[in-house]
Amino acid sequence: MTDETRFSVESDRQPDRTFYLPDLGEGLTEAEIVAWRVAVGDVVGVDEVVVDVETAKATVEVPCPHAGRVTELHGAVGTVVDVGAPLITVATAEAAPEAAADSGAVLVGYGTGNATLARRARRRAAHAATAAADVATAAGAAAMSGAPGAPRVLSPVVRRLARDRGVDVRVLAGSGPGGVILRRDVEAATATGATTANGATTANGAAADHVEPAVFSAQPQRTSHPTPSTQREPLRGVRRAIADKLARSRREIPDATTWVDVDATALVEARDTLRAAAPDRPVGLLALLGRITVAALGRFPELNASVEHDGDDLVLVRHGSVGLGFAAQTGHGLVVPVVHDAQLLSTAELAAELARLTDAARAGTLTPAQLTGGTFTLNNYGVFGVDGSTPIVNHPEAALLGVGRIVDKPWVVDGALAVRKVTQLSLTFDHRVCDGGVAGGFLRYVADCVESPLGLLLDL
Structure with missing residues (x-):
C-alpha cells in the first residue's frame, strides 16, 4: 500500500x-x-x-x-x-x-x-524527502511563504534541539522543502554562533527583525554572570512511566529494608575460575548473583510473590516460576528486563540471557514481553560506585535484592585481620507478604552463598 x-x-x-x-x-x-x-x-x-x-x-x-x-x-x-x-x-x-x-x-x-x-x-x-512539514495553519502557511517573523512550527526533535542550544528558529533559513528547518540548520547555527535566542543576527549575519515569541520564549540577554533560571519540564515517555510505577509502589507497598556486609572474595574467585575454564561461555558476577537469588527463592518462596487487589480484598499470589528482573541503566532511562523461567536455566544459560537482554536494553529494542512478567528484581547499584541503598520495590513484586560495589576492606578471617573483597547486600521487601524472619533468612542464605559459592552445589 x-x-x-x-x-x-x-x-x-x-x-x-x-x-x-x-x-x-x-x-x-x-x-x-x-x-x-x-x-x-x-x-x-x-x-x-x-x-x-x-x-x-x-x-x-x-x-x-x-x-x-x-x-x-x-x-x-x-x-x-x-x-x-x-x-x-x-x-x-x-x-x-x-x-x-x-x-x-x-x-x-x-x-x-x-x-x-x-x-x-x-x-x-x-x-524522497525525509524532512518534516510545517503545520498547515495560518502561521505555518506564512512561514512557508517566507513572511518576516512568521513562527516556524517544526518537529519536536528539532524544536527541542533549538531550545537547548539557544537558537531562535524564527530567524533561521531552513534548508528543507519549502524552507522547513531541519536538524542540520540548527546545528549549523550553533557551530557558527550566528543565530541565538537573543535575536542578535540571522543565519547569514544580517540584523534580525524584532518579532514576538511564537514557538517558545526568547532567552534573556546573557551577561558575564548569568543568573540560573528555574526550568519546568513535563515527565513524559519512559520517565513518566517510571515515575508512575515508583509512586504506585510507595503508595501501596509497606516496604522495609534489611542489609548485611559480606566477604565476596570467593565469589570473585569463582567468576575468574569459570571464565578461565570456559572463555567461550563467559559468566559474570551478575549471573552468579542471579543464580544465588533463584536458589534463595526456592528456599523462601514467600518472596517470589505479589499482592493483588480483588475488589475490596487483597490476594497474595505465589508464583510458580521465577521471572528474574534486573535493573539496567540505558540512555533512555532505567529499564528492568526480565529473564523468564530463570529457575530452569543453568548458570551459563542465565549469563547468556542476561547479556542478550542487556544489549537489547542499550539498543532500545526490548519488546514488551521482555519488560513484563517479573516476580523478583536484582539491582546491582554497585556499578555506580555506591555501597548501599534502600531501593523501591518494583511493583507489583514483593522484594528487591540490591548489591553494592565490591571494594577491598579489612576483614577478620579465622581470627586474623586480612584484606578481603567486601560488598553490602540489601533486601527491600513488602511487609505484607512476609515478616522479618523470612526476609532475614533469605538475605542470610544469599550472603552465605556469596561467601561460599561452592555451597550452592548442595542444592543443585
Missing part, C-alpha cells in the same frame, strides 16, 4: 477510517506507544491528540486526522509500531459534527484529508 493510498481521504461510503503511524522524520522508522489518550468507544474530533509515542529521540503527541468513534487501537502501551503500520481506526458514521471538516494539521511528514496536503505527500514521495 502506497503512502498516497494510506493517507488520502476515504470515500464517504466507507464508514471506517484507519490512521497509520506517520513518518516521524529524521530517519526514524518506528516508535513505541507510551500512552493512549483515548479508548475504544470514545468520540474524537479532527486533529485531536490520541496517543503519545516515543522514538529514539523524543516523545511525540500524535493527532488523528479523522473524526468519529474509536473502534480499534492497534497496539497496547509498550508496543513498538513501525512507520506506516495501523495506529487507530475510527467509525465516521457516528462522528461528531466537526467530522466533515478537513484536518488542518501536519505532523512531521504526514498529510490529512484535504487535497493540498495530499499533493504535498505525493511531492514528498516523488522527491
Whole structure:
C-alpha cells in the first residue's frame, strides 16, 4: 500500500477510517506507544491528540486526522509500531459534527484529508524527502511563504534541539522543502554562533527583525554572570512511566529494608575460575548473583510473590516460576528486563540471557514481553560506585535484592585481620507478604552463598 493510498481521504461510503503511524522524520522508522489518550468507544474530533509515542529521540503527541468513534487501537502501551503500520481506526458514521471538516494539521511528514496536503505527500514521495512539514495553519502557511517573523512550527526533535542550544528558529533559513528547518540548520547555527535566542543576527549575519515569541520564549540577554533560571519540564515517555510505577509502589507497598556486609572474595574467585575454564561461555558476577537469588527463592518462596487487589480484598499470589528482573541503566532511562523461567536455566544459560537482554536494553529494542512478567528484581547499584541503598520495590513484586560495589576492606578471617573483597547486600521487601524472619533468612542464605559459592552445589 502506497503512502498516497494510506493517507488520502476515504470515500464517504466507507464508514471506517484507519490512521497509520506517520513518518516521524529524521530517519526514524518506528516508535513505541507510551500512552493512549483515548479508548475504544470514545468520540474524537479532527486533529485531536490520541496517543503519545516515543522514538529514539523524543516523545511525540500524535493527532488523528479523522473524526468519529474509536473502534480499534492497534497496539497496547509498550508496543513498538513501525512507520506506516495501523495506529487507530475510527467509525465516521457516528462522528461528531466537526467530522466533515478537513484536518488542518501536519505532523512531521504526514498529510490529512484535504487535497493540498495530499499533493504535498505525493511531492514528498516523488522527491524522497525525509524532512518534516510545517503545520498547515495560518502561521505555518506564512512561514512557508517566507513572511518576516512568521513562527516556524517544526518537529519536536528539532524544536527541542533549538531550545537547548539557544537558537531562535524564527530567524533561521531552513534548508528543507519549502524552507522547513531541519536538524542540520540548527546545528549549523550553533557551530557558527550566528543565530541565538537573543535575536542578535540571522543565519547569514544580517540584523534580525524584532518579532514576538511564537514557538517558545526568547532567552534573556546573557551577561558575564548569568543568573540560573528555574526550568519546568513535563515527565513524559519512559520517565513518566517510571515515575508512575515508583509512586504506585510507595503508595501501596509497606516496604522495609534489611542489609548485611559480606566477604565476596570467593565469589570473585569463582567468576575468574569459570571464565578461565570456559572463555567461550563467559559468566559474570551478575549471573552468579542471579543464580544465588533463584536458589534463595526456592528456599523462601514467600518472596517470589505479589499482592493483588480483588475488589475490596487483597490476594497474595505465589508464583510458580521465577521471572528474574534486573535493573539496567540505558540512555533512555532505567529499564528492568526480565529473564523468564530463570529457575530452569543453568548458570551459563542465565549469563547468556542476561547479556542478550542487556544489549537489547542499550539498543532500545526490548519488546514488551521482555519488560513484563517479573516476580523478583536484582539491582546491582554497585556499578555506580555506591555501597548501599534502600531501593523501591518494583511493583507489583514483593522484594528487591540490591548489591553494592565490591571494594577491598579489612576483614577478620579465622581470627586474623586480612584484606578481603567486601560488598553490602540489601533486601527491600513488602511487609505484607512476609515478616522479618523470612526476609532475614533469605538475605542470610544469599550472603552465605556469596561467601561460599561452592555451597550452592548442595542444592543443585
